[in-house]
Amino acid sequence: MPSANYRSLLRTPGAAAFFLPASLGRVGVAMTGLGIVWLVRSHTGTFAAAGLVGAGCAVAEALGAPQLARLVDRFGQTRILPPALLAHALSVAVLVSLVAADASDAFLVLGGALVGATLPQLGAMSAARWAAMLRTTRAAELPTAFALESLSNAVGYLLGPTMVSALAAAGHPVAGTVSAATLSVTGGLILAAQRGSAPSPEDHGERAARKSRTLLCGGGIGVLMGLNLAIGVFFGAMQVSVTAFAVEHGEPDSAAVIFAVSNCSGLLAGWLYGLRRCRAAPPVQLLVATGALLLGTLLLPTAGSPFTLGAVVVLTGATIPPLLALFSVLTESTVHPTVLTQAFAWLGSAGAAGSAAAAAVSGRVIDSLGPHGGFTITTTAAAAMTVLSLAGLRVFGFSAQSRRP
Template sequence: MSSANYRALLRTPGAAAFFLPASLGRVGVAMTNLSVVWLVHSHTGTFAAAGLVSGAFAVAEALGAPQLARLVDRLGQTRVLPPALFAHAAAVTVLVSLVAADAPDALLILGGGLVGASVPQLGAMSAARWAALLRTDRAAELPTAFALESLSNAVGYLVGPTLVSAVAAAGHPVLGTVLAASLSVVGGLVLAAQRGSAPAPAGDSAAHAPQDRSLLRSEVFLLMGLNLAIGVFFGAMQVSVTAFGVEHGAPSAAAPIFALSNCGGLLAGWLYGLRRWRVPPPVQLPAVTGALMLGTLLLLTVGSPFGLGLVVLLTGATIPPLLALFSVLTESTVHQAVLTRAFSWLGSASAAGSAGAAAVSGWAIDTLGARGGFAVTATAAAAMTVQSIVGLRLLRSRRGR
């Protein structure tokens, strides 16, 4: 099996010119929250303060991303992105200055919120460009394009946190924060400069959308529920795998297990995007969520780090295809005038699920051990499967364009 499908996509005029800088910027975005944790901890000496600032960052990003996306849909990427990137650079500068000045925690929390609220949503903008580029004459290639987006996201979250941790651990937390912001801003500016592939702005019609352009639709709520559940899965897995390693006297096992999961996901995502699937995406969705549910149920039976690694390889392999399917179904469900906003709201739902899962799974682990945390992941996967089955007819029969 070759990578001809991906090469054909990237040879499309204008495609590589927006996809590559967006991918570079994603690495910076993936670094940002962790870089804030390292920055605050290095100067305060406490993870409590770092956690509060990181929490403010996450909440502000979840709330701010859809508002930025609303402006992008209304005014266009090329008009909104440059000032948004300037605001992000300014927010990072403010936070670094506050840390250097030994500002009180309340101001650090405010600074973290400013950074989170201004994070550029490059993934949503890149996905919207693929939709604009392919939907007219090459709609059959959209699943491959969104699989490529999923791979870019996975690479960003594999490389970014590793890079910022290495820089910060070497004693340069400020450099890690500046590097994260620099990659985001540079990638975003190059993306904004690619005017030819940018979706046409919707103007005032996006702000006062008629019913067919509204996001208040049952299909969108279904997709938000799916993204909320996968966020719960992500958040619970991070805590539960770590707790499992501690329980079995191998706390260092978590890192290679996560790496194995990421590598399995990259391979599965690559293979998924290479194939032109005859089965429609709404029908694929229950199959993939069912596979994830099976994997999470197996998590409840493992008894060693090696066994956990094998099962996590299975669960990790389902994630990139799921993320690609979410994008395909979103693009086919909502009007193009509100597509960027829809992608951002789904990302916010996932972030909210991940944040809530960290607390819930922590309680479950304290009560029942690591298997309690894995029970949270299994519940999330079961919820996705049920939603996929119940919403099958809805997703197959209705379209937003």
């Protein structure tokens, strides 16, 4: 059967034991940001304060994730993850207490920042375990493994926001935030307990630290940072633009349907991508995928109704999981193994930064030019990704040959 590729991966000794708890924790991670918005909104009565605290969480996560990943690469997941999870649980408790005590906005932002800075990067750690497990004897299966990671991420961000919104709508916003932390901490602790699949940490000492910083520099990682920043811009602009489009056409509820269509097409495309062994080199696959995304974004302004927009996002949504899987494949083949978790974390931070910036800019553009102005930003991001993919045809070939010790 076609799904045997995924089954064979999960039957690898130790694989399911780390992948499943990491997937569980990802649902909690996906709930965190929106959970904070609902929590603060329910007590302050204003989305302005809620958005401010949520932004503080996002910025702190973007800045803190690479630092936590650096410690993980240096000392190992099993040593760093438990205290990091304890710090995250305490940070959530502090934020909930501050909200209950009607603290000022400044203290709430500080609480949100503490939550974001300690948020466990379970996706990066799970991807690093796949790389350590497969790169030596089963490197050909890495694209399938990273496709599985992409699917797990997509499912997490499909379930997580839905769960936290349902709890908030039922009048339990605190339960949403607490549930998010519970899932993240539980999944992370189970992951940390799987010592056999954890990558070996790098050598200690200042020399090793300097070497790690050097290994993270180079053309390949620069291209990947640009790609992740651009796809973050795409996500941020797309969310605001689709919502504005639905409101403009008098069907605000259709935005949720359009996002669901996009997510489902992405899940299907990601699943199919992982089943097949493409003969083209990953940089060539990347160029094809970014070209397809660009084509889809060029069609967005032609949509005249929510129905036709939904038909277009089938194409744009289908490109995302394969792209995310390719980012991981190229990162693994470009970056030195001892700094792989850091690389994944930095790329995630670039995507988060792009999304946050695009969400803010898109709102202003849409106010002036309407939803089609927002779609222009998505097209620009896709065009930038295509240009970077063209550069990657040369850069990744060289980097992949020079990354090993």
